[in-house]
Amino acid sequence: MPRNPADSPIQPWRLFPPRQIATTRVFDVNARRGQSTANPDRSGEFFSLDCPDWANVIAITPDQQVVLIEQFRFGIEEVTLEIPGGTIDHGESPAAACQRELLEETGYAGDEVRMIGRVSGNPAIQNNFVHTGLILNAKPAGVPKLDQFEEINVSVIPLDAVPGLIRTGAIHHAFVVAAFQHLSLTDV
């Protein structure tokens, strides 16, 4: 069995203060020097994105359907099929962000959020985590409130169709696939 990371033979590198090399609405890009503690002759410049944590939410209706959204994604220049989610606001809890994003993006609301897992967005080059919430008994509860850049289509599909959509690649967003892995490890 793997050790607790604190007992790992791999030790954290010494990191020097970051220098911001770009800033955007969604993330900042930092560069900083890192130096191996095991071998101080080994050092280099490393780049990372400074981002707030994100939340996504698996919302399941009383008849065991899951609420999905389609939206155009600027990174891959494609319309993707995903679960709702977004940036956790400063001071907001991951659970509150799940509830808010579900309502804002889809107009759905349901039972109290249960947090079922979190993943690091991309630990090599990003500092943030993505938190997955589960909301049962989700039902239409209002009109979506989209932000200025959001165009979203809401659909519901049977929860038991999700594995097939992941297998065929119709659902391919890494955070969404990871969210359903966490769901499969959760006693609902």
Place this chain on the structure above:
Amino acid sequence: MPRNPADSPIQPWRLFPPRQIATTRVFDVNARRGQSTANPDRSGEFFSLDCPDWANVIAITPDQQVVLIEQFRFGIEEVTLEIPGGTIDHGESPAAACQRELLEETGYAGDEVRMIGRVSGNPAIQNNFVHTGLILNAKPAGVPKLDQFEEINVSVIPLDAVPGLIRTGAIHHAFVVAAFQHLSLTDV
């Protein structure tokens, strides 16, 4: 059931030529204007990372153990527990990258690679995909060849311990969790 994305009511935005705002060893950062086709009055500047595709590999030994690595990750400033993986070289196939990364990072090799899924790294802000390969009958076959910034500890753990490590968050890298979701949907 969701439509084929081509039939989605959500249409791709018009994208103007990108302007590079930062470049690093791992990714470039681009900014470009996007304009809604549904509502041309809606436009804004969008930021994305231009990265090559990545590959990761689930390597399983003859006695049903999986090959894991620990390494310090500069994004989250922590030592993480992951499967081997890395950047696909220019002109290299995802399968070849899986084989190469497994050997370079761990010294293991095994049967022919079977590609079992791919995820978009972060479709909102990245243009790349992460391809997961499965290698059975993995055995020590050489000495790892680490690059100048890699310090890696290799371990093997029973494959059936992985769900517990994901559930408790000991394995939290989004691409690794997604890889095991794809494995769980694969007939091995």
